[in-house]
Structure formats: C-alpha cells, structure tokens
Amino acid sequence: MPASDPANPQPTVVAEGLTKHYRVGDKQPGLFGTLRHFVKRKYRNIEAVREVSFTVAPGEVVGFLGPNGAGKTTAIKMLTGLIAPTSGRAEVLGFTPFDRKPGLLRQLTLVMGNKQQLMWDLPAWDTYRVNAAVYGIPHDEANRRVKAFAELLELEKELTQPVRKLSLGQRMKAELIAALLHHPRVLFLDEPTLGLDVNAQTAVREFLRAYNAEHGASVLLTSHYMADVTALCERVIVINHGRILYDGTLAGVVERFAPYRQVTLDLEQPVEAVVLAGFGEIEEHTGQTARLLVQRAALTATVERALSELPVLDLTIGDPPIEEVIAKLFASGEEDQDDRGYPENQENAEKEAAA
Amino acid sequence: MSAGVAAELSPRGSRHWVRVAGALLGVWYAFMLTYRFEILLWMIATCLPLIMMGVWIEAGASGLFPDITAVSVARYFLAVFVVRQLTVVWVIYEFEWHVNSGRLSSYLLTPVDPAWRYVTMHLGEQAARLPFFVGVVALALLLYPAALRGEEGEGWWVPSLWQVGWFVVLTYFAFFLRFLIQYTIAMLSFWFERASGFEHLSYLLFLFCSGMLFPLEVLPTAVRELLLWTPFPYLLWFPATMLSTGDVELTRGLAVLLGWGALLLALNRVAWRRGLRRYSAMGA
Missing domain, CATH: 3.40.50.300 (P-loop containing nucleotide triphosphate hydrolases)
Structure with a gap:
C-alpha cells in the first residue's frame, strides 16, 4: 500500500x-x-x-x-x-x-x-x-x-x-x-x-x-x-x-480524461452548425468562429478534412481547459454504474447544503 | 519530527494551563461586555429569589412557620440571590447549538478540551454581571433594611470570616456542580436534536429541591433529610444557609457534594467519548 x-x-x-x-x-x-x-x-x-x-x-x-x-x-x-x-x-x-x-x-x-x-x-x-x-x-x-x-x-x-x-x-x-x-x-x-x-x-x-x-x-x-x-x-x-x-x-x-483536443477555427464566412457537427463536438459556435472537441485518434484526419472542406482562415489546436475536463469527468461520473440504485450524489449535496 | 519541533510542542505543565485559562477568561469577559444590555435583562430574569423573599417575609412575619422569621428568610433569600447570580449555567443551549450546527468542530481541533471554553465563558459572564447584581443587592437592602440590622431581639447580620470564606468556596462548588449536571445532560445533544428538553425537566427538580422557592427548613425533617442526599440543595440552599446563619452540616454536605461531583464528572466523560463517535460535524 x-x-x-x-x-x-x-x-x-x-x-x-x-x-x-x-x-x-x-x-x-x-x-x-x-x-x-x-x-x-x-x-x-x-x-x-x-x-x-x-x-x-x-x-x-x-x-x-x-x-x-x-x-x-x-x-x-x-x-x-x-x-x-x-x-x-x-x-x-x-x-x-x-x-x-x-x-x-x-x-x-x-x-x-x-x-x-x-x-x-x-x-x-x-x-x-x-x-x-x-x-x-x-x-x-x-x-x-x-x-x-x-x-x-x-x-x-x-x-x-x-x-x-x-x-x-x-x-x-x-x-x-x-x-x-x-x-x-x-x-x-x-x-x-x-x-x-x-x-x-x-x-x-x-x-x-x-x-x-x-x-x-x-x-x-x-x-x-x-x-x-x-x-x-x-x-x-x-x-x-x-x-x-x-x-x-x-x-x-x-491526458487520461480528455481523449480529445480542442480545435478552434476562424472562418472566412459563417458555416452552419450542421456542417461543423460533422467534424467534432461543437463547444462554441458564433458565426465565423467555432470551437470543436475532436477525438485525439481522429485529430490529423479531421484537421486535414477541415482545411480542405471549410473556408478556414486560421486553425489552432490545444488541450481543453482543465475546468472543462473536470466538469466532463464529473458529468460522466453520473453514468458510472451505481450499484445502490439511488442518486447519492444529489442527496449528499442536499445534506451539505442543509448544513 | 525534529527534536526542536518536539521541544516547542511539548505540553507546558501548570503554567501553560494558567495562561490558557487567563486568556480564555479575558476574552470571554470582553465578549460578554459586548452583551451588557442582554446580561442586565438575564439578571432581571433571575430575580425569582427576590420575589420569593417578598413572599416569605410575609409568611415569616405571620408566625405560621415556627423555624423562620421575616428577617431570617430575608437574609436567606438575599444569599440565594447572590448564589444564583454566580451559578447561572446555560451551557446546554450553547453546546446543543454547537453540536447541531457543527461549530463544535473548531473547538475539537485545538489541543484544549472544549469544557475549558464553556467553563471560562460562564465565569466571564459572571464577571460582566457582577456590577449589576451588586447594585440589586444594595437596592434590596435599602428597601428592607431589617435584613441587615435585624428586628428587635435579633442582631446585625455580620457573617463571620469563616462563614464568608466557606460561602465563597461552596458557591463555586455549587457552580461547578450545576455546570456538571447541565453539561452532562448536554451530552445528550449527540443523540437527540434538542437535549435542552431534558434540561427543562431537571430545572423543575432544581426549582423545587434546591431551596429556590422555600427554605428547606420549612420541610418535614424526613423529607429534608432525603433531599440532602440529592445534589439539589447544594446548588442554592447549602451555600446560602452558610452565609445567612452558618447552620449547616459542613462535613456531610461537602461529602455529598463532592460525591455527586465525582459521579457526574465520570458520567460526563463517558458520555463525551461515546457522543463524539456519533458527532457528524455537520457542515464542517
């Protein structure tokens, strides 16, 4: 130990x-x-x-x-x-x-x-x-x-x-x-x-x-x-x-909980969300800028495809902020197999709030 | 751990505890002074002995009770009032709140038993209360000067040094006994959310058996003898009678008082240890 x-x-x-x-x-x-x-x-x-x-x-x-x-x-x-x-x-x-x-x-x-x-x-x-x-x-x-x-x-x-x-x-x-x-x-x-x-x-x-x-x-x-x-x-x-x-x-x-990277796109002209969704999970999208989460494994292929298919002005790749990783981690924790069959998380939160 | 650190952290013996007590007393006194108006109100709320004094002066004068006179009960209840002012204990309300809110946690994290804080809190409050109740006693004597100079045939009320000395000692014994009773009941806060309910019950016994409502001399001898084996007379009647007449069985009284004290202390420590296992440190 x-x-x-x-x-x-x-x-x-x-x-x-x-x-x-x-x-x-x-x-x-x-x-x-x-x-x-x-x-x-x-x-x-x-x-x-x-x-x-x-x-x-x-x-x-x-x-x-x-x-x-x-x-x-x-x-x-x-x-x-x-x-x-x-x-x-x-x-x-x-x-x-x-x-x-x-x-x-x-x-x-x-x-x-x-x-x-x-x-x-x-x-x-x-x-x-x-x-x-x-x-x-x-x-x-x-x-x-x-x-x-x-x-x-x-x-x-x-x-x-x-x-x-x-x-x-x-x-x-x-x-x-x-x-x-x-x-x-x-x-x-x-x-x-x-x-x-x-x-x-x-x-x-x-x-x-x-x-x-x-x-x-x-x-x-x-x-x-x-x-x-x-x-x-x-x-x-x-x-x-x-x-x-x-x-x-x-x-x-x-490394461990974010098997994806963050791709930020500056676009020449607005692109519809439906189109962008084909490249990754949209985190933020305001007309000519978009932030996507792309699986690490598919990163190279996705970037190549984006550069050829989208009117890209600029493209940057980075790690998602730690806050977001943690938030996602906690959210996924909810789906974690809970063998006791009740939402303990919520109850405990109430207990803490009451105190 | 390095030797230097170990030396700095070693307990410091009695001088250390004198310093702890001094610092706590000073701080609680300052704390209580910020509540001086409330203390005045609390003091007025504990004026029951003075009301009883008024009632019993009439009864004493009526000659219905052969053992007491108007002057003797006046002196007795004045002494009761003083003892009461120096033995007011409210630790259960404080403790109950600390357990239920989790405020006890910050006390538990320092290397001094929380009881030190509670005891010094009370002593600090007594000090803040002192000028008020001295004023009330002076006023009562002014309104009923016979208590001091006596009626014809009775002398001035001049307690001997021996009486005064024991009065002070017994009054603080009474305070610690009352504190132990209430602090032990307060331990029930670990099991019940409102331990003060039990205190109301104990207060009822206190009211009737301590000599707060009537001097124990008016009771039949057998009843009084029985009561003298309980802790209650030692909370008021015993020290008050020591000052008013000095006519008490000191040795037996001390033995019973200290016996109850030891028993309650043991009970308190056992309940404290068991209770802490149930403490959930809510909110913290």
Whole structure:
C-alpha cells in the first residue's frame, strides 16, 4: 500500500480503505409524509466515502477535487479526527486523528470557507491571543507571527476591529492567520476561497503558497475554483460518489480524461452548425468562429478534412481547459454504474447544503 | 519530527494551563461586555429569589412557620440571590447549538478540551454581571433594611470570616456542580436534536429541591433529610444557609457534594467519548 511506497517513505497523511456510512432520516414531503415519519421513522444509509486510499508526502500540496457531495468534506472530517471512520484507517503524522491527541492537534489545522473559528463580536486579535495560549506560543513569538502573516495578507488595522465588521475577504484572511498561527505541518483546506472576489482569491492563494514554501507543510486542498488548484497543486485526487476516480499529476487528468483536443477555427464566412457537427463536438459556435472537441485518434484526419472542406482562415489546436475536463469527468461520473440504485450524489449535496 | 519541533510542542505543565485559562477568561469577559444590555435583562430574569423573599417575609412575619422569621428568610433569600447570580449555567443551549450546527468542530481541533471554553465563558459572564447584581443587592437592602440590622431581639447580620470564606468556596462548588449536571445532560445533544428538553425537566427538580422557592427548613425533617442526599440543595440552599446563619452540616454536605461531583464528572466523560463517535460535524 502507499505507506510502503519507496518514493514517500514517511507520508504525513495516510488514508487506507477509508469508509464512512451515514444514517439519515428519509421523510416524504407534505403533512402525510411528516406524520408517517413521526410514527415510523425511515432511515437510509448513505455511503459518503467508500474505500478511499491515498497518501500525502511531507511538503506535498494535493488538490482534492469532486462535485458537491462527492465525499471530499467527509474524508477531510475523518482525517482531521472530527468524525470516526466506519471502517478503514486514517493516520496523520503517525497519529490516529480520531484519538485527538494534543501532539497531533498542535501540528494540524483545518480551514473551512463556510465555517469560522474567530469570535464574531471581538477583534481577530482576541482569538489570536487565545490560540497563542492554547498552542503554547510565547507572547513575543505570537506577535511576530501575526505581524508577518498580516503583512503578507495586507491586513493590519482590521485585526483590531470586531470580526463582524470585516468584509468576507478580510475575514477569510484573518481566519487563515488564526489557523496557521501555530505553524501546523499538515493543512486541510476546505474551500478556503469560497465566495471571495478575484483579488482576495489571489491573495489567499499566494499566502498559502508562501506558507507552504517556508514551512514545507503538507496540504490537502478542496476548491471549486480550478485556479486555486492549478496555482497550488502538482497532484490532484479526483473523487466522486465517495470513490477515487483519479490520483496523479494535474496534467495527467487531461491526458487520461480528455481523449480529445480542442480545435478552434476562424472562418472566412459563417458555416452552419450542421456542417461543423460533422467534424467534432461543437463547444462554441458564433458565426465565423467555432470551437470543436475532436477525438485525439481522429485529430490529423479531421484537421486535414477541415482545411480542405471549410473556408478556414486560421486553425489552432490545444488541450481543453482543465475546468472543462473536470466538469466532463464529473458529468460522466453520473453514468458510472451505481450499484445502490439511488442518486447519492444529489442527496449528499442536499445534506451539505442543509448544513 | 525534529527534536526542536518536539521541544516547542511539548505540553507546558501548570503554567501553560494558567495562561490558557487567563486568556480564555479575558476574552470571554470582553465578549460578554459586548452583551451588557442582554446580561442586565438575564439578571432581571433571575430575580425569582427576590420575589420569593417578598413572599416569605410575609409568611415569616405571620408566625405560621415556627423555624423562620421575616428577617431570617430575608437574609436567606438575599444569599440565594447572590448564589444564583454566580451559578447561572446555560451551557446546554450553547453546546446543543454547537453540536447541531457543527461549530463544535473548531473547538475539537485545538489541543484544549472544549469544557475549558464553556467553563471560562460562564465565569466571564459572571464577571460582566457582577456590577449589576451588586447594585440589586444594595437596592434590596435599602428597601428592607431589617435584613441587615435585624428586628428587635435579633442582631446585625455580620457573617463571620469563616462563614464568608466557606460561602465563597461552596458557591463555586455549587457552580461547578450545576455546570456538571447541565453539561452532562448536554451530552445528550449527540443523540437527540434538542437535549435542552431534558434540561427543562431537571430545572423543575432544581426549582423545587434546591431551596429556590422555600427554605428547606420549612420541610418535614424526613423529607429534608432525603433531599440532602440529592445534589439539589447544594446548588442554592447549602451555600446560602452558610452565609445567612452558618447552620449547616459542613462535613456531610461537602461529602455529598463532592460525591455527586465525582459521579457526574465520570458520567460526563463517558458520555463525551461515546457522543463524539456519533458527532457528524455537520457542515464542517
């Protein structure tokens, strides 16, 4: 198994056959459904994470990708010790996370874009003071660390005003300082840029990159913004329906899941969609420009045919953007044989939305 | 792990915990001060002992109860009011919300048991409440000065140093016992969505058995003796009587109080460990 992988002799994070089942109430809508649910509870078993195995090496930044309800957050909850796995093994820095030993908690952090640890009515500095005490960081050292982080994130006077008065971007930055004050060696980042504007996203991304460079921390990152993933991760793990679909380099995702290339055509005169459809799957078509997806195997033949049959001004060939590959991958995951006969994906998404 | 890192991460013994407690207290005090108006309202909502004082002064004066006088119940209920102000516990509502919303997660991820935060939260609130209730006690004494100077034949109310010392100790014991009772019931949040329902039940027992509505002296001896084996009298009656007359069986009281404390602590830790296995960290 990965733990004995000679390339990564001592992984910081190990998931081995990690599985989590939830029991959730199943109530039909309406008064009748409510009454029936009251008299006779019906439950359903949700397999949120199924037999997930991977490792993360020291200093490695891994993107954890998957649609809503794929099981990413559940896996992270198990790896941070918030919930107990139904079966399988989680290990972080040699500890079993669910034991919540102080030795592990002092070296680990979890940042969630939709949750906060800062005290809402007080300035962020008050939370830092508590964290400094809790993690046993001397006063001067804590001051120095906060200053250094704040400088990188371009925060300063914001740290002494109540957290509720901060903008979403400022709050996330202030959260990051709280989460990293103890210089953790393992970072779990669940949608750290959720809802932030482009500038704030970039700032957070750059900050995480700088932290990783300086401290060599292992990072497991989930994000719906592919820019986060492409900027920070060399490696991605794609998960859907609680199972790992892919674990490898970012470039490899395109290789493996995009057996087609993107052909962009500039045309001399408009060509009808019906005609273009004969060359490949139309992604975009606006009069004289068109973007087609063409199977790799048929690329040469298709390009030759297009050049001879269409009024082509210019033709470029490239890889489809990673976002599209991932989106297609998730869409195809829906068709994946689902042996349980119910759309788990949707249910989990609802569960996450409700929370 | 390198030796340097290991040294930096080692636990720091008692000084470390004093610092943690100090930081938490300071921050919660600041937090509670932002709610000072609400605290004033909460305090008014816990003025039941003063209302009971009014009722029982009449009853005491009527001579219906041979063991009590108007002055003795006035002193008793004033003491009850003070104990009550220092033992208000609401951890169950906070905890229930934290479990159901997943907010408990951020507490679970730091190397300090969440109970530290909940206890210091209450102590911070007490500190914020202090100026208000001192004012109320002063006002009550102004309105009923007899409580202080006594009627004819009764002396001034001057508790001995010994009484005051034990009153303070017993009041904080009462706080921790009340906290343990409620925090243990709060663990049911892991199994039921609304554990506070059970708290309402326990509050009813508290109301009738703690000496909040009547001094336990008015009960038949057998009933009172029975009650003294339950935790409830130690939440109000025991410390309050220590201040008002000092006429309590200290040794037995301490033994029962600490016995219940130890039992609840054990129960609490077992429920905590089992409950965490059921925690689903919703939303996070």
